[in-house]
């Protein structure tokens with residue numbers, strides 16, 4: 110551990126508040142004169158500073174300029190010093206660039222970089238900069254430039270504690286991995302004091318996610334957390350409380366993971382006949398794959414160093430970060446919708462790396478040293494990822510892949526020529542792709558016709574790559590160690606993604622047995638798919654309507670091909686979200702008509718706009734709400750905005766007039782009054798168009814609606830339960846909160862009870878109940894819902910075959926008994942435990 114670099118010479122006499130200057134040159138000259146007067150530089154340094162402006166732009170950004178002398182005039186520097194001139198009104202540095210703080214630097218190279226690192230960090234703190242630009246207290250400027258707490262480069266923090274301290278033993282079973290580390294970082298950022306975490310001689314500023322991860326904390330590690338500054342004790346206690354609060358969740362998650370792992374122990378998986386060589390790793394994506402090993406050369410990116418001036422580089426970097434953030438937000442939203450908040454949490458953790466101050470600072474530091482922005486960013490990523498990988502902790506190793514992946518996304522934004530690479534040199538025959546690690550974007554781009562399975566030396570089962578492999582149906586093993594990479598290309602291997610093993614050079618008998626097992630898996634899938642057009646009728650003849658959640662007419666054909674019998678949820682807000690303006694009545698009419706036509710007589714349930722919550726439509730300029738999920742969302746907005754409701758209803762009734770099986774459904778209904786008003790509006794529009802009566806249903810996604818289902822059922826033609834929101838509101842867990850994602854389980858008995866109440870309420874008025882939230886697409890969830898009395902299930906098209914197969918293999922009384930049992934359970938985990946894994950069936954199939 111290195112000791113701290115000497116603090117640059119920032120002294121009160123070198124700070125001039127409320128300075129005035131005729132122009133930039135005058136400002137630089139004044140800064141130079143201050144440095145001369147303080148004895149930091151010899152006379153003539155001002156001229157050198159002015160000359161430097163002719164060869165480089167010293168505007169750092171965010172109202173800060175850093176004039177300094179030419180390299181060849183370093184000899185004029187007698188001792189380190191920085192002079193700060195505050196221009197409250199600002200002074201034009203370059204056209205359009207106004208400097209409020211002019212920081213004249215006289216320093217040797219090392220100190221220069223230290224100063225710039227502080228400044229680049231300060232530049233990210235807009236509020237503080239605004240304060241410094243107008244303050245009449247020089248000590249604030251002094252503190253900002255001397256504040257070692259702002260210098261979060263871990264390597265420069267001393268292995269000493271700050272004034273107040275507490276010790277704590279890490280009790281997170283999987284150590285401090287990205288998710289709790291992100292929570293620590295958030296908690297630290299919210300506290301206005303300097304905090305430090307020390308493990309042995311290693312220290313980190315907890316505001317930096319990467320610095321925390323680099324500590325490589327494991328369960329049992331004893332750490333000291335210290336703080337200094339006013340209110341240090343209280344802040345320390347609140348930080349300590351925040352991190353200990355996470356213990357329960359971390360333990361619960363580890364227990365659940367262990368439970369899952371136990372459920373997938375080798376007894377349930379494939380076993381070779383003989384004893385081929387084996388490399389053990391961690392199971393990451395289920396299934397068995399056979400192929401010849403194809404070793405992926407490490408995708409070293411050749412990033413050429415093209416230096417640019419700091420201002421251009423800073424703007425390029427900032428723009429790239431902003432665009433990548435937006436790209437990640439899109440990915441988060443998309444994944445939340447398709448796979449749920451749990452899967453999206455991985456992207457959230459990845460996106461939070463974009464705000465990591467160490468990364469930004471290191472990049473700026475390299476840029477300030479004279480390197481190009483792409484090169485500097487790439488280097489910063491590589492250095493930090495390398496440090497994470499070197500810790501030998503599989504969880505952190507997975508994070509280094511995330512870091513590299515997000516790094517490549519940013520690189521692609523800085524220079525599209527450095528875009529995400531492809532894997533197009535794969536052999537034609539399906540191979541076992543072996544790599545040190547795979548970036549999520551590599552995995553996403555894999556051609557599944559050419560890759561049968563994946564094995565990586567590094568990585569973790571929770572990495573985004575692993576999740577994508579599961580989505581792609583590619584068996585995958587991660588964290589198999591370096592031995593994996595020394596295998597000869599072309600070696601035959603079997604990847605077992607259930608047991609986490611890679612079998613090498615298997616015998617013919619082993620291969621035959623593995624092929625049988627693969628065939629059994631395929632047979633089960635094929636059986637599900639072959640039967641996907643058959644109705645979901647239980648063995649004893651109880652039919653469940655199966656529909657798809659589809660938003661666009663061009664998606665209907667695939668939904669029908671997967672076995673959908675109609676569309677149970679068309680989320681119309683996407684018509685507004687995917688474009689920069691609101692579609693007109695005519696445009697909406699055309700889309701609804703195209704949906705009806707594509708369905709060719711099958712039912713279509715169109716949900717009116719569900720704007721609000723996480724679905725914000727910028728061009729509507731709606732007021733910002735403190736708690737948008739609890740605000741003017743869905744039907745509440747429609748009731749307040751006839752300009753949104755009327756055109757949509759008109760478009761819908763016009764579409765209905767031209768034929769088809771259309772129903773209208775309102776989201777986020779909480780009260781009978783809302784429903785009655787909306788029905789009135791529907792009726793007025795219908796009458797004005799002389800359109801036919803269409804069923805009007807409501808989403809049940811607010812607990813109040815479930816509890817009052819009996820009252821609502823009097824006025825609604827049908828219900829469709831939105832389990833995503835019902836879970837969020839019943840459990841009081843923001844569906845976007847990664848911290849709580851694992852607890853937001855729709856199988857929670859409380860949610861199931863609300864669904865049972867909904868069914869009961871609907872029955873009283875002879876209404877049908879469907880479910881269009883995520884629970885409907887889970888085969889076990891579908892079984893439970895059917896047992897609860899739900900008669901329509903609508904889901905993403907890819908979930909259709911398995912759900913239908915599960916229902917066809919069931920009997921209604923058994924499902925009812927299952928549902929009744931589930932209602933008596935204490936937790937979602939207990940409910941899930943009622944599912945009997947279909948491995949026994951696999952064994953039977955394989956043996957057959």
Ligand code: PEP
Nearest residue numbers: 810831832833834881882
């Ligand atoms: C739900 O809440 O379950 C639902 C289907 O609606 P959305 O996911 O669009 O909020």
Ligand code: MG
Nearest residue numbers: 810831833834
């Ligand atoms: Mg909803």
